[in-house]
Amino acid sequence: MIKVGVLGARGRMGGEVCRAVEGADDLELAAAVDEGDALDALTAADVVVDFTHPGVVMDNLQWCVKNGLHAVVGTTGFDASRLDTVRSWLTDAPGNVIIAPNFGVGAVLMMHFAQKAAPFFESVEIVETHHPNKADAPSGTAHRTAELIAAARAEAGVAPSPDATTSGLHGARGSDVDGVHVHAVRLAGAVAHQEVLLGGHGEIFTMRHDSMNRASFMPGVLLAVREVAGRPDRLTLGIESLLGL
Ligand SMILES: NC(=O)C1=CN([C@@H]2O[C@H](COP(=O)(O)OP(=O)(O)OC[C@H]3O[C@@H](n4cnc5c(N)ncnc54)[C@H](O)[C@@H]3O)[C@@H](O)[C@H]2O)C=CC1
């Protein structure tokens, strides 16, 4: 039995994780913690899952690492500098960490395929659509997709996407992540959606993924919970390697 603690347990994702853990035969919900609760209850767990807020996740994760717990983190906001900090914490602590901007299997496949396809097209842009309660923009998934696409295009020696814009309203072209334009839509009724638009040579290839509900993230979260202790690396980014990609 793997004992699981959940941080952000009263939130949209944290609540879903608590229900998924309680429904799994090999997992036990050892602690459900939210803002204002003492973290000490989490020491009853083997693995802590964090779905909180980009502003608090670093403190939570440092506490988990210091207390020798394995951690599975879905909270967004991890840039290169934050990841380096996490690596430095892990040098003298026993736990492993998995940080993934998206636990949806389809979303992970979309990122993987987008990375493969991007060098074959002149232009690429990303449009993500989320519920209006989301704190960060663009989404962690869109940010990571853009980074992967930019790296693949740079490695293949592909020129920047053509863009003759010389004047326009601020923000009209979205944000620029390593040269890839990312547009963030916040829409009541939406959950989590992303399109990768690839264009050139008289054709447009659109890759689209839709998370219809938060249960869609649970197979990936539970996979990470089950595998984090046995990972060969102290810090694993994304669940691609857990899926054999
Ligand atoms: N990796 C993935 O597959 C997914 C990641 N996310 C990310 O997860 C994060 C949370 O998303 P939601 O669940 O929609 O947000 P939410 O706002 O519904 O839930 C966050 C919860 O964290 C709690 N919280 C805030 N500060 C805390 C602290 N210091 N200690 C413990 N709990 C604290 C809040 O009270 C709230 O209950 C966001 O960064 C979001 O982008 C969301 C969906 C999927």
Ligand SMILES: O=C(O)C1=N[C@H](C(=O)O)C[C@H](O)C1
């Ligand atoms: O806040 C959300 O809802 C989501 N956050 C993650 C992100 O920012 O990419 C994953 C998914 O898009 C849902």
